[in-house]
Amino acid sequence: MLWKNRNAFAFEGRVFDAETTVAKCVEDSRRWVEVLEASKKDEEGRSRICNVGKVWKAPQRERERERVKCNIGISWTKDSGLVGAGWILRNSEGEVLFHSRRAFNGAASLLEAQRLGLLWAAESMISHRVKNVTFEIEASELVGSLNRQKAWPAFRAYGEELREMMSKVSGWEVSLVKRDANMGAFLIARSVTKEKRFQSYVAQGSPSWLKRLLADEGTRMVS
Structure with a gap:
């Protein structure tokens, strides 16, 4: 709210008194807590938002088009703000098409790290001209802001930014995933954060050191 008021002052010349600003901050905070509490109760029933299984699931085959799945992993170090991000792109047969890694610096929170990772993954799909992508990420706030905007008012700005980027990916979907079903991308x-591998890359096929894990996920996948 302070940031919004600052922008309104800088670009529109609008001035807000302290009492109004504080009251709005308190109201937004109250609504945010209510939404988070409600989301915990119905999270398991959100078929559009989350995949609650412990096994990686291949994207469902569609009659007229091939759908692929992009799993996004995020690792964040609080002390340094270092972010490690990785994604793995697989088809409906569980075959790894591409995988990638990147490091970011200066993230002040895990949410900011997740935002950077999701935006980067979307940008990667755009640059590789990949369509019909289901993104999976361990970030309930971001997924909620995209799929249920009215239920996540405190994250509206995130949702608008992400939707603008996602609109450039034809046939996009975003789902919540648990760590057990997202292990390859997380590793x-x-x-980046544990082994200090800062070099970014994009490569085809499975990473050699994860072949066994990804092959095992593929054999246990649910089509």
Whole structure:
């Protein structure tokens, strides 16, 4: 709210008194807490938002088009603000098409790290001209802001920014995923923060050190 008021002052010349600003902050905080509490109760029933299984699931085959799944992993170090991000793109047969890794600096929170990772993954799909992508990420706030905007008013700005980027990916979907079903992408991301592998890359096929894990996920996948 302080940031919004600052922008309104800088670009529109609008001035807000302290009492109004504080009251609005308190109201937004109250609504945010209510939404988070409500989301915990119905999270398991959100078929559009989350995949609650412990097994990676291949994207469903569609009659007229091929759908692919992009799993996004995020690893964030609080002390340094270092972010490791990784994504793995697979088809309906569980075959790894591409995988990638990148490091970011200066993220003040896990939410900011997740935002950077999701935006980067979308940009990657755009640059590789990949269509009909289901993105999976461990970020309930971001997924909620995209799929249920009215239920996540405190994250509206995130949702608007992400939707603008996602609109450039034809046939996009975003779902919440648990760590057990997102292990490959997470391990790629963690190689940045734990093993200090800062070099970014994009490569075809499975990463050699994750072949066994990804092959095992593929054999257990649910089509």
